[in-house]
Amino acid sequence: MKQLSEILKEVAFGSLSSGEAEMVIGWQKGPFWWQSFPAFITDPGGTGSLIWDPFSVSNLSKYLLKEVPEKKIALFLKGCDALGFNQMLRDGRVDREKVLLFGIPCDGLVDPARVEAAGLSKGLLQVKKEQEELIFYYKKGQRKAPARDFYYAKCLSCRYPNPVIYDQMLGEAVPCQPVERFADVSKLETTPLEERFSYWSRHFSRCIRCFACRNVCPACSCRECIFDLAEPRWLGKANELSETQFYHITRAYHVAGRCVDCGECARICPVGIPLAELNRKFIKDINELYGEYDAGADLDKEAPLLTFKTDDPDVSSGS
Amino acid sequence: MRFSYYPGCTLKTTAAVLENSALKAARALGIELLEQEEWQCCGAVFPLTVDEIAPFLSSVRSLAAAKDTGEKLVTLCAACHHVLKRANHVMKTDKDVCNKANNYLQLPDQYRGGTEVIHYLELLRDELGFSALAQKVKKPLTGQKIAAFYGCLLLRPPAVMQFDNAENPSIMEDFLRTLGATAVDYPYRTECCGVYLSVQNEEIVAGMVEKIINSALRHGAEAIVDACPLCHYNLLELQQKTTHGKLTLPVYYFTELLEEALGLEDRAEEKMAI
């Protein structure tokens, strides 16, 4: 990883100093071991602060929406980020001509919560990845542990560790051994109706409607979100469960057939609502009903809700 | 070129000529045919009833074994080809039967129709290529007027067998022309010879064979070739029945002509008249 981090700095420096790009969006280390923030660098001299470490989780392409470049913007994409980028491309939200994409193969990123849960966080100064292991650095000494044990759940089920779109690939492609991603959805599907309802109500009632799930999502890229409109006003301001339900159903429905399953919504949620399960329910149903579809990857296929077959399964229910 | 090879019962006994000549020719053509270990009888007829799976199982076992070696499965006997190809089709398209068969056989890996079944003739046409075959012909059968007899099992049902245009095939004629012979076109070349009806209804089969032989003769054939032991038996034996023992049109397996054209062995006269 160290090596990749160096390459990353080099290409960032190169693209800025050559004038090819006017800005590089990458990651920078924050004050704590688990902080890797997005960084927006326009001066070649500043590229030395860029990093790539097991916490470089944020998808940088969403920041493109805020920028109005004259020249190109260079940015780094992991496998999941690339899918999201493609979805934004499909939605016409980014201009392929105005970006310079550096692909980063990524076999998984570390969930600080798992580090904490393993009791490794106390006095921890830095975490580095070497091959398949994480090295935890403390004031005194260091500890090692298998990296995969600390990965985000979303990384363990990742099916596209290598970017599907890029101008230049940094590093060697990594292999992919995803775990079954629909297990939780399938399990929920078989629990009794009322139990399911209370499960989701429990989660939804904790929602503070911060909209982070929407803001982080590469498929939620509307100029103005339907929930921000004054007229018609779909959501009030009160903490009312039915409105929260309305929001979450609609958010998931709006990304149905478009969600790239990057898992960012669930990761970002400050109250831990398992949002990815909502998205995956749609993905699973779409796959079952209309054929396998990977948003962000199947660019030659029409999005499932924007097409139909005359012999699609029927919805008309006698039930 | 290496292939799995499924011989079938008849080729080890009454139709040994077919197998011997085919294997010899294959060797001469640089084609490696690896006989499957522990193959079982294909069942001779494809089970048309859809409510039982037992008759499929031996075919599935052979197909799965071929898949394990990753090679295409070559057949020679038309009946075995028919049964294996159709069984494979069912495994590919009928999920229910496929699941049942897999459950029953408890194979190490699930088999879902991945093997490609090809007939020896298809091997010559598509894998080796008739033009490559023509290069290897040492003793062209120039001037010999030979009628091809397709029979049913290679061609039908066309949607599954995908062997050639079922009503107007050309693979055997193309084969004969590759060997330097003159292929005789006659309308009965895709008719049924009567197959197993000769077990009980010889007289019906004799009538069918008579029409085939007469048609071939009228169109100037000097010999007839086939690819199926049962066709071979009917054309040969029942021809003599209608002609009172006289063989008006000699009958060969296509591989015998191949062997001869490759300069491996001459057609023995005695084979002409059993």
Add this chain to the structure above:
Amino acid sequence: MRRIGVFICWCGTNIANTVNIEGVTEAAGKMPSVIYADNYKYMCSEIGQSMIKEAIIKEKLDRVVVAACSPRMHELTFFKTAAAAGLNPYLVEIANIREHCSWVHKDKQEATGKAIALIRTAVAKAARNKELWATQIPVECRALVIGGGIGGIQAALDIADAGFEVDLVERTPSIGGRMAQLDKTFPTLDCSACILTPKMVEVASHHNITLYTFSEVEKVDGFVGNFEATIRKKARSIDLEKCTGCGICWEKCPSRVKSEFDEALVMRKAVYVPFPQAVPNVPVIDRASCRRFTREKCGICRKACPAGAVNYDQEDEVLQKKYGAIVVATGFDILDLDDFGEFSYGKHPDVLTSLEFERLVNSSGPTGGRLLRPSDQSPPKNVVFIQCVGSRDKSRGKPYCSKICCMYSAKHAILLREKYPEAQAYVFYIDIRTAGKDFEEFHRRAVEEYGALYLKGSVGKVFPDGDKLLVKGVDSLSGHAVEIEADMVVLAAAIKAKSDAPQLARLLGISTDTHSFFTEAHPKLRPVEAHTAGIFLAGACQGPKDIPETVSQASGAAAKAIILLSKDNLLSNPCVSEVNESLCTGCLSCIKVCPYGAVAEKTIEEKIHGKALKRRVAEVNEALCQGCGSCTVSCRPGAVNLKGFTNEQIMAEVDAICL
């Protein structure tokens, strides 16, 4: 604050019997923004309508709700009422308290409660109604007819006779199409050429028709009333103006190719007119087979031409023209019989398709009308006709009935006897379908007067045997397998859509069915219109058809085109989608779901942080939009809205209905 008036109809006793009119009127009067509520026995009557008009004026109503029968019944009536009182009609809402209330509920209390709820809903919606105006779209008063067969000819003539300019585009060198290939026509047996040729000449001489033969439509843009087509006039290599049609060029031409017009039964020259009555009677040089072009040799025709009309350097000409309406009449093809080897078609020269047979009996055909066997030029004695070759065959052919085969096979059986009184026709059929005027009588004549033997059953195989064709079939009525020694076998091959029909459909933005026939807008009520407004269908390009049906449909299509062209302007349905560009993200999902191609992409420029920024947004073509609203649902931020059924309106309805 709105000023809404509510008018409740008794519909005699129809509503009043189950709905408490007084109670409803009182409740309506208390609804938000309602300043006036009244009721009357028959709201749709003159008196009722005047009541509404008066109230609109007197009470200065700005919205009107009529609670009466279904809007599908009287919505237009009340629209006109409002308009007469100076109120935009789209400010009127109907509450259906008859079909959806008084007629389906027995309990008066329940029905009254529901009527109140329905009125409340209509009031809530009406409060959000906006004035809408139908836009006017100018119409280009010229029609394009694609295809010069009998369908295209008829449509072109009808439109031209109505006084509009028509451009008729035909791909081959001459108009005439399939009908020109035919000998006689059923059920009257009049000569096809005799009735077709005058029409062809009329087309050529009509002052309103411009004929483009040997030409193809390459591109069509625009929409109803305003199409723009690109037409490629292929190089004929013969000057249309100079050529006199004397025929010396094709007499001298040394290259011979199979004649398309004669179904490849004879050869034509590389410079040729397809048939003697061709219009225009000017040859073309088929460059693919002309020695001048293939080998850069020859030049005989140019030397021979007394008019100096041969021009090897002629180039394709590309025209761009505007049209208000388009009629598509591109006809059909015959099914390829490669998969039907059992009939020995293509293997034996005396096994023919019906169209080939048609050429053989035609006096301008290869045998000069003497029906002779292609193999030995002898007259056939026994001819077997086989119907449904590829028709009604879902395995190897087409699942549909080709519709014309029963009749032309009967015709052929009759023509056979007329040529050779001793000859015998055998017709294998599955079912005889003679649904047409005088069709059944015609078929019976073939059997009873011309002695054709009809066998219900099929033919298993045709075995060529010496100079005979042994036909093995079955007569299922007697339950016997039959064998017929025939001299000729004629196959009624299925009709199929032109192989390039899907390309043309894409070009025109119309749809095709699974067999590539063009689809009509409605199978019963709009059979000559394509889904795309302004495009009409005629003839077998829409499905198998005989001549009279083709001509009727062509005249129908022409009438529809004339209706369109005779308007200076088109009034559009104002309930169409519109795009709020500031909300539009430019994902263009709306384009994908629009069945009419009414949404398009456009680039707008905006100033953001002082920078001029271009971005893409969706744009609705109001002339094409039919108002289904599918796009509105595909639009996540709600940038696309459907006028008359806006998100705000429907949401208000939901809210009101739930109160």
Add this chain to the structure above:
Amino acid sequence: MKITTQSLCGTMVKEIAAISGENVAKCYQCGKCTAACPVNMAMDILPHQVLRFLQLGLVEAVLNCNTIWICASCFTCAGRCPRGVDLPGVMEALRAILLRKRGFSRFKAGDMPRVLNKGMPEQGIVSGFRKYTK
């Protein structure tokens, strides 16, 4: 002949459908199967009539005919049927009913020497066994 709803959809009709996997209603009686059949001359009920009888629910009549034993499973009919009816499958189902349930056996072990002596290939003998006996 009296036709009733019971006879049209009797258990035997359903059983034949289940064994053959074929829906006889697909047949529109064009007769292509009979016309194509190379052994129709030896049959007492013609192939298209077999399907017609089944459409009429006359199962016993077809179980008692020789047609089902004359059919050589050559698939000529199936290959040419415009409706895609698998008639050989229907014939097999009819044979199966007789062999499985009614103890039919048209080929006995005692017949073996006769055919073997003739030099009949194994393929033919096995086929005979499979087609004629259980």
Add this chain to the structure above:
Amino acid sequence: MPVNLKLQSFEPLIIAFCCNWCSYAGGDLAGTSRMTYPANVRVIRVPCSSRVSSNFILRAFQRGADGVVVAGCHPGDCHYTSGNYFARRRFLLLQRFLEFLGMEPERFQVHWISASEGNRFAAVMTETTDKIRALGPNRKLRDTR
């Protein structure tokens, strides 16, 4: 009309979004044929089933509907050619999703009713009302204020 939450006398509120060309006309036919169905059903007319947004359905539940029906032309008969094909996909996914969240599947139904099926319109509305009456009032997705 306050909704009575007591089970014994519970009368559900059912909102039916009907396409103008088929289902609304089917409802009209039920009327002209004097068929009867419960007054619990209230129809909102839309041009096409593809005009019905999930927002409207959720809003209806939120505001107190106990059941929502979307009715459109039979697949293949859409007045606008393909609207109901899109609607079919949208609503099948929504239906399965709502069930996934714990909503009784009966509460959101989609039916294809042609303009000639007045009897079917009445039957669907009657059955739906009966089913939802048996389920009791909807509290899920509902604004409890």
